[in-house]
Amino acid sequence: MMLKAQDYKSDVKPVWCPGCGDFAVLSAITKALAELQVPREDAAVVSGIGCSSRIPAYTSVYGFHSIHGRALPIATGLKAARPDLTVFCAGGDGDGFSIGGNHFIHACRRNVDLTYIVMDNEVYGMTKGQASPTTDAAWTGSKLTPEGPGVAPFRPLEMALSAGANFIARGFSGDPNFVVRLIVEAVRHPGFSLVQVLSPCVTFRPEQRAWKETTHADWAPESACTNRRDAFLKLLDDDGFTTGVLYKGNNPVFGKPQAATATLEELEKGFAL
């Protein structure tokens, strides 16, 4: 029997703020699973901490709501141990690019076959609205940084491309059916896939509702760059609101280790004093 998107939702009701963009991302993930017809017992969603990291509870596949910034190593370990699973990692910009920033770099570099969905709202929502790594330097919406964070925002796509991610895309939660396509393509493409989803925080960044007007789907999936040079050149012209698939690479994917070529006894002989 065909599974529908609703079949991938759990009975747990999201406690996100009404109007949160993450509702649309949850819907996109479940629609993508339905499109791929992944058996529920063959998929897992691993997350860190934050509003968006609550997402595993809202799906009916295996889930692990883990610790702050550590979702990627856990997802990497899961995929290495169970390569048969379709593994998603999900979270926010603070969790993924600040607390888990180093894990993000090395997950791109290892290129394990998993899909990382980052719901980027440029703010720490769960802790009431502080500047995150992707917040604009001049944002004065938090009393903790009344004159703005004053540092250049992290550029996730440039970092992913530099570090070796094999598939890089950006979507907008206000265009959820396109996000479905990005997730489906990300899962189908081998290696580490980053899907950054601009997902407004209507409580602490209500002005982000205007992203509906500023996003533009100019990276057509069918004409994604296949070499890094072209992708970097595209990023130089990117205003941060281009959506679509930036890059589909062909980097070697981390796989199962080779089968043992010697027995333990034979190996021990090499260390005999």
Place this chain on the structure above:
Amino acid sequence: MNNLAEFLAHAITLEDESAQRFDELADALEVHHNGDVVELFRKMAHYSRLHLADARERATGLDLPRLAAWEYKWPGAESPEAIEVFDVHYKMTPFHALTAALESEKQGQAFYAHIAETAADPGVRTLAAEFAAEEADHVTLLQGWLARTPPPEDHWSEDMDPPAAVD
């Protein structure tokens, strides 16, 4: 829209997603004890489900195409009767909810009316016109409700304990 099966595949998804969105919004507002709007959204979800059942019945015996989410021919980013996720607020009033619901019904009506005018298949044109007329009835109904609903006070979104407070 090329044939009846494709049209009904769209109609079924339109009503299904409309019902799901109304329910999702009702669930989200229930957390904030916004009972009046919850009740209204539940009612709208119920109506969408009635239409969904009707569309499914009409599709009996037809081999509907299996479309990926991005393959539907919607006029916008989502199916036309799904209220946009961002168009809600935890302190929204029934007036706001009815305004949003009315907009979604108008979009649904316009979608069907456009197909009724442009489809090549006469069967599709007839059914689309029928659906457009039903949606027009809903638009009239919602306009009536809205006329009887007091508009919100100027400071409807004021919250003495706002989530954005940083002390």
